[in-house]
Amino acid sequence: MTRIKSVEEKRGNGYLKVRSGLCDFCGSCVAVCPEDCIALGENTLDIEASVCSLCLNCVKICPLHIIIYEE
Amino acid sequence: MPLFSDKYDLIVVGGGPAGSIAAETAAGGGLKTLVLEKDRDIGIPVRCAEAVAAKHLPQYIKIDHKFIDNWVHKFLLVSPGGIGVHISIKEDGAILNRKVFDLELAKQAARAGAQVITRANVTGMERKDGLSTIKFQHYGKEYFVRAPLIIGADGVESRVGRWAGLNTNLPLTDIETCFQYLLYHPDIVNDRLDFYFGEEAAPGGYLWVFPKGDNCANVGLGISGNKASGQSVKEYLDKFVQKKFPGASILSSVAGSVPAHRVPKKITCDGIMLVGDAAHQDNPLSGGGILNALAAGRFAGQTAIKAFDLGDFSNRTLENYAKAWKKELGMEHNVLYNLKRIIQKFSDDDLDGIAEKLVQLPDDQRTLQKMFITAFAKQPAVVIDVIMNYLKE
Numbered sequence: 001m002t003r004i005k006s007v008e009e010k011r012g013n014g015y016l017k018v019r020s021g022l023c024d025f026c027g028s029c030v031a032v033c034p035e036d037c038i039a040l041g042e043n044t045l046d047i048e049a050s051v052c053s054l055c056l057n058c059v060k061i062c063p064l065h066i067i068i069y070e071e
Numbered sequence: 072m073p074l075f076s077d078k079y080d081l082i083v084v085g086g087g088p089a090g091s092i093a094a095e096t097a098a099g100g101g102l103k104t105l106v107l108e109k110d111r112d113i114g115i116p117v118r119c120a121e122a123v124a125a126k127h128l129p130q131y132i133k134i135d136h137k138f139i140d141n142w143v144h145k146f147l148l149v150s151p152g153g154i155g156v157h158i159s160i161k162e163d164g165a166i167l168n169r170k171v172f173d174l175e176l177a178k179q180a181a182r183a184g185a186q187v188i189t190r191a192n193v194t195g196m197e198r199k200d201g202l203s204t205i206k207f208q209h210y211g212k213e214y215f216v217r218a219p220l221i222i223g224a225d226g227v228e229s230r231v232g233r234w235a236g237l238n239t240n241l242p243l244t245d246i247e248t249c250f251q252y253l254l255y256h257p258d259i260v261n262d263r264l265d266f267y268f269g270e271e272a273a274p275g276g277y278l279w280v281f282p283k284g285d286n287c288a289n290v291g292l293g294i295s296g297n298k299a300s301g302q303s304v305k306e307y308l309d310k311f312v313q314k315k316f317p318g319a320s321i322l323s324s325v326a327g328s329v330p331a332h333r334v335p336k337k338i339t340c341d342g343i344m345l346v347g348d349a350a351h352q353d354n355p356l357s358g359g360g361i362l363n364a365l366a367a368g369r370f371a372g373q374t375a376i377k378a379f380d381l382g383d384f385s386n387r388t389l390e391n392y393a394k395a396w397k398k399e400l401g402m403e404h405n406v407l408y409n410l411k412r413i414i415q416k417f418s419d420d421d422l423d424g425i426a427e428k429l430v431q432l433p434d435d436q437r438t439l440q441k442m443f444i445t446a447f448a449k450q451p452a453v454v455i456d457v458i459m460n461y462l463k464e
Binding site (some may be wrong): 041057064 | 109118192241
């Protein structure tokens with residue numbers, strides 16, 4: 001079964017969320033993460049929220065828009 | 072007997088074309104080599120549009136029709152306003168079947184003596200006293216393997232590079248975010264590569280229709296990371312497909328990103344070499360990465376053998392790999408990077424203007440070279456920009 005650790009960490013004025021189940025595991029978000037806080041397994045996507053600087057590069061790059069930032 | 076030894080001469084992270092050629096070369100030179108591939112199958116998923124200039128392949132693998140789906144000798148470039156420019160090419164363009172192609176390359180590596188393991192997800196790397204320890208997961212168990220030499224062939228994510236402290240992070244301006252379908256539709260032209268440009272189709276990138284035969288094609292697009300907002304890449308693609316190939320069957324779909332960047336200043340350090348997309352060696356204009364990755368794998372494998380001969384795994388020896396790659400492909404790579412930056416600045420009107428000029432040329436004068444000359448004649452200032460950028464290298 002696909003498992004995605006969902007991140008919903010309060011940061012500043014908003015939330016970073018990963019929409020579980022829709023990830024294609026392509027690694028785009030990892031490639032643009034300046035903090036190297038995203039880890040991709042064969043079928044897992046983990047964002048280490050304590051390291052995340054909330055630059056939102058992953059939100060912008062995701063081809064499927066499964067990482068969302070909500071105010 | 073355990074599946075893996077605990078120590079190798081060389082560990083290659085990633086079983087794509089760059090990793091397999093590196094492993095084949097190194098194992099052929101007598102190095103005890105391990106290839107760790109994250110996915111359950113070599114070559115799957117196919118995060119690739121699969122077009123390649125066939126003449127360069129035989130240096131690495133004997134051309135076999137089982138991994139070539141189609142041959143093409145024609146391009147169609149479509150401007151934002153819908154002006155179609157037909158271009159014939161003399162050399163053979165091949166549309167690969169990457170599932171088979173990658174598997175054949177991995178088999179070559181295995182035949183040369185390398186051990187290839189799939190479903191081996193590398194999760195960490197540490198270097199101490201001249202030896203790197205790689206941590207990986209395989210069917211729920213954690214394993215540790217050590218080697219003095221590591222080749223990072225782990226694609227656009229390039230985690231090996233990050234763990235090694237090399238700067239492989241991609242700025243949003245220099246990465247293309249992509250989505251692709253394998254489509255069947257009766258209107259797909261089987262012998263031509265189609266490219267669509269412009270803000271509506273693919274801002275800061277292009278949309279491709281690369282035929283695989285039997286009215287099937289890889290239909291996908293990439294947009295520049297800094298222009299990605301609002302709609303997702305998938306939404307761009309769906310709009311195109313609805314308009315151009317209504318009712319098409321979607322036989323496969325895949326997301327991914329390609330570097331459109333310079334090769335970082337440092338792609339080696341003590342005990343580590345990065346190859347292929349992990350070192351941003353793909354063509355920054357087209358996103359095509361296979362041939363440059365194969366060349367990198369070969370050079371890195373040769374350098375690994377040399378390092379063992381010398382008993383020196385320091386950057387001083389390993390940087391010779393980066394130099395060899397740069398000597399053969401670096402200049403072209405820089406030119407293409409600068410071209411990309413210029414073309415991204417063109418407005419839809421600029422692109423339509425270039426297309427209008429090109430369609431007026433007779434067929435035999437309509438070449439890709441002529442296209443660039445026409446493009447720069449339109450904006451002479453950008454030519455100076457390219458030259459200045461180039462001189463700065």
